[in-house]
Amino acid sequence: MTMRQAAEAQLLNPHCDLGEEGLRQILTDVIEEVRQSISLDIDGGDVVHSLLNASWLQSLLKVYECLQRFLGDSPAPVLNNATGVLFQLLIDVRALQACSEDAKELCHLLRQPHLQALLSAHDTVAQRDYGPVLPPMPDELPDDEEATRTVCLVKNNQPLGATIKRHEITGEIFIARVIHGGLADRSGLLHAGDRIIEVNGFSVGGMDPEQVIHVVQARSQGTIMFKVVPITERPVHQEMMLYVRAMVNYNPQQDPTIPCADAGISFSKGDILEIVDQTDALWWQARKLPSDACCAGLIPSSSLLKRKQRELWWSQPYLPHACMHILSTVEEEEDLMAIDDKFMEADEETFESDELREENDDFSSNSEGIFSAGFRRSLRLCRRRFYSTTQLPGHTRCPSNCSALNVPYEEVVRYQRHPHDAHRLIALLGPSGVGVNELRKRLIETNPRLFQGAVPHTTRPPKGHEEPDRDYHFTSREIFDSMIYKNRFLEYGEYKGNLYGTSIESVKDVLSSGKICVIDIEPNAIQAVRTHELKAYVIYVKPPTLERLRESRKTAHITTTYYVNRPFQDEDLQEMEAAAQKIEAQYWQFFDHVIVNDELQDTCAQLLTVVNKSQDEPQWVPTSWIRPNTQL
Ligand SMILES: Nc1ncnc2c1ncn2[C@@H]1O[C@H](COP(=O)(O)OP(=O)(O)OP(=O)(O)O)[C@@H](O)[C@H]1O
Numbered sequence: 125m126t127m128r129q130a131a132e133a134q135l136l137n138p139h140c141d142l143g144e145e146g147l148r149q150i151l152t153d154v155i156e157e158v159r160q161s162i163s164l165d166i167d168g169g170d171v172v173h174s175l176l177n178a179s180w181l182q183s184l185l186k187v188y189e190c191l192q193r194f195l196g197d198s199p200a201p202v203l204n205n206a207t208g209v210l211f212q213l214l215i216d217v218r219a220l221q222a223c224s225e226d227a228k229e230l231c232h233l234l235r236q237p238h239l240q241a242l243l244s245a246h247d248t249v250a251q252r253d254y255g256p257v258l259p260p261m262p263d264e265l266p267d268d269e270e271a272t273r274t275v276c277l278v279k280n281n282q283p284l285g286a287t288i289k290r291h292e293i294t295g296e297i298f299i300a301r302v303i304h305g306g307l308a309d310r311s312g313l314l315h316a317g318d319r320i321i322e323v324n325g326f327s328v329g330g331m332d333p334e335q336v337i338h339v340v341q342a343r344s345q346g347t348i349m350f351k352v353v354p355i356t357e358r359p360v361h362q363e364m365m366l367y368v369r370a371m372v373n374y375n376p377q378q379d380p381t382i383p384c385a386d387a388g389i390s391f392s393k394g395d396i397l398e399i400v401d402q403t404d405a406l407w408w409q410a411r412k413l414p415s416d417a418c419c420a421g422l423i424p425s426s427s428l429l430k431r432k433q434r435e436l437w438w439s440q441p442y443l444p445h446a447c448m449h450i451l452s453t454v455e456e457e458e459d460l461m462a463i464d465d466k467f468m469e470a471d472e473e474t475f476e477s478d479e480l481r482e483e484n485d486d487f488s489s490n491s492e493g494i495f496s497a498g499f500r501r502s503l504r505l506c507r508r509r510f511y512s513t514t515q516l517p518g519h520t521r522c523p524s525n526c527s528a529l530n531v532p533y534e535e536v537v538r539y540q541r542h543p544h545d546a547h548r549l550i551a552l553l554g555p556s557g558v559g560v561n562e563l564r565k566r567l568i569e570t571n572p573r574l575f576q577g578a579v580p581h582t583t584r585p586p587k588g589h590e591e592p593d594r595d596y597h598f599t600s601r602e603i604f605d606s607m608i609y610k611n612r613f614l615e616y617g618e619y620k621g622n623l624y625g626t627s628i629e630s631v632k633d634v635l636s637s638g639k640i641c642v643i644d645i646e647p648n649a650i651q652a653v654r655t656h657e658l659k660a661y662v663i664y665v666k667p668p669t670l671e672r673l674r675e676s677r678k679t680a681h682i683t684t685t686y687y688v689n690r691p692f693q694d695e696d697l698q699e700m701e702a703a704a705q706k707i708e709a710q711y712w713q714f715f716d717h718v719i720v721n722d723e724l725q726d727t728c729a730q731l732l733t734v735v736n737k738s739q740d741e742p743q744w745v746p747t748s749w750i751r752p753n754t755q756l
Pocket residue numbers: 504554555556557558559560561562563676677680681682683721722723724725727
């Protein structure tokens with residue numbers, strides 16, 4: 125039999141005799157064989173060799189062998205009353221007339237307390253006398269006697285972690301739920317469904333829940349004693365790991381329907397919640413992350429929240445059709461735009477020349493000659509002016525995703541991008557004028573080999589200096605329309621009779637080239653970029669306070685629908701603030717990160733750090749991106 129056959133036989137029948145040499149011999153043989161593999165240059169051989177040669181493994185095997193030998197010997201105690209023998213010996217020796225020195229020394233040793241304790245322990249083990257001793261069952265038990273349990277909990281200024289309810293018909297008081305990680309839960313002695321008979325010696329018969337709570341709360345510290353009739357069939361609690369992103373705000377103190385407001389937890393849009401218990405169809409238990417609190421709290425279940433939304437019981441009603449809401453925002457903005465006759469109205473040429481200037485700047489700042497597409501102003505202008513109003517009826521991007529906006533909790537998982545996977549799309553957004561384009565441009569300039577914008581599509585003819593598929597994808601109106609129809613645009617719009625748009629393919633082209641695609645989007649395109657294939661990391665650029673805006677934008681220029689590069693006016697800054705508030709109210713839950721654009725240099729540095737983290741560190745993403753067909 126070869127060495128390997130011997131080893132395999134041993135594996136198949138671990139009880140077979142290892143032979144004189146034992147495991148160590150087999151190991152020696154294995155080492156020899158591995159050594160030969162190394163000389164033959166077999167892959168991984170040297171790793172296995174060093175592993176098998178490790179001294180800790182050799183020692184472990186030695187211990188294993190000893191244990192095996194010990195088990196094989198099946199040791200049994202010679203006697204199980206060594207203590208009795210000891211005392212008998214002492215009596216016998218004392219009864220002797222003349223006692224030798226040896227006998228005296230033996231008596232002295234046998235009287236030592238530690239020796240007696242050792243023999244007593246020996247007897248306990250030999251007699252296997254270590255199980256609990258239960259009191260004898262009473263001879264006669266009345267048939268209708270209920271088994272009660274007395275539970276003592278030591279309360280130390282912390283809540284009990286359980287809620288109670290009264291049975292509607294019998295008026296009996298029951299434990300309604302036990303809060304995960306709370307005092308009652310940690311004790312393991314109280315369970316949902318247990319019937320409470322007494323609290324601290326007071327019978328709760330005839331009391332209403334408030335009175336019972338009063339008795340419990342009368343002691344903020346010390347022992348609380350419950351006498352309960354335990355529930356007979358306890359539901360099996362399944363441990364689960366479910367994480368969700370809250371899509372709404374919730375405050376238990378403002379919710380009259382919550383069974384116990386103090387047991388509830390508040391959360392805001394975008395918070396990540398760990399759901400620890402979904403046993404109750406209406407009220408789940410959850411922890412808000414990051415959290416070091418062991419105790420969970422009550423939150424409304426997904427179905428309850430949906431019902432609340434429908435019934436508009438919400439203090440701040442969640443708007444189910446965000447896409448429609450943004451349309452009205454745009455119209456409102458249009459109304460707010462006052463034409464300032466101190467500045468000349470911009471025509472397309474003015475924009476184009478401005479655009480060209482930007483482009484030249486880009487080239488001059490890029491010593492390596494890498495072109496960064498996407499600094500196109502016309503797209504931003506047509507977005508601002510025409511977004512949504514020019515889309516073909518029934519073929520916008522939003523309605524297909526709109527149902528996602530109705531989900532109060534979005535199931536999420538921790539996602540760590542594999543270094544070989546495509547990068548995540550970086551989508552920047554913010555109120556007009558806050559600096560989204562400036563930041564995007566500067567980010568790309570930091571490393572044009574890594575960051576790139578998406579090449580936009582347009583139906584306008586190319587200009588002399590423009591190169592097809594580098595500056596724009598120049599397409600016919602028919603092709604553009606068919607792409608709209610097939611939902612191939614993340615967003616698009618019309619400006620001065622020409623269509624402009626950012627296609628999904630353009631973004632994918634950048635991603636599949638191994639680069640990080642950086643685009644700026646309008647808020648209503650968020651749903652279009654939050655997909656399995658683009659895995660967008662959405663960064664919201666937030667304006668600082670009005671005071672700081674006035675300070676930091678003193679020398680900055682704004683491009684509005686009507687004017688190119690005019691200095692910021694106070695109304696512009698106020699409009700920016702108002703627009704920011706609207707965006708935040710509607711879309712905050714979708715932001716992966718929020719950057720306040722105060723000092724430009726600082727913001728750029730922060731942006732670079734965040735973008736790197738978005739690619740290299742684990743992030744919460746919708747579960748549907750990783751496991752399709754998942755919904756709460
Ligand atoms: N932190 C900042 N401090 C001072 N000026 C800034 C800052 N951020 C941006 N700016 C300037 O503000 C002006 C507007 O910025 P930008 O064009 O990037 O806005 P935007 O958010 O892209 O708006 P829009 O999409 O409406 O053009 C630019 O002149 C830009 O240089």
